Amino acid sequence: MARIAGIDVPDSKRVEVGLQRIYGIGPTLALKIIDQANVMGNPRVGELRDEDLNRLREIVDKEYKVEGDLRREINMNVRRLMDIGSYRGLRHRRGLPVRGQRTKTNARVKRGGRRTVAGRRRTVTKK
DSSP: OEEETTEEEOTTSBHHHHGGGSTTOOHHHHHHHHHHTTOOSOOBGGGOOHHHHHHHHHHHHHHOOOHHHHHHHHHHHHHHHHHHTOHHHHHHHHTOOSSSOOOSSSOHHHHOSOOOOTTOOOOOOOO
8 A cells, every 4th residue: 555645545446535534635636746746647646656555645744734744734724713702603612604604494414303392293283
């Protein structure tokens, strides 16, 4: 297994897919990194030469914020929002949706399981 940015990338995967195992690298960024490293075709990670692997490692390490650094930065941003008491920070603190989604009906994952409330049964009206 090749090791890039502290992550073991499986040899059986294509380079484009294998790079996406690294936190912070998605499909678009993976293609961009492959173009920068001048890797021709779409080889599997196990088929890469050592020079190609080293080039990929250098590009990922020097030019992009990935894995621990990226996680730390995101956590610091959320913590800053919570500390200054912004609306988004309060939503983070309460574990509710942050980006304006409705919570009256959906958002079951964030709000937890349904709790039955007494007296909420609908009455059928006869005409």
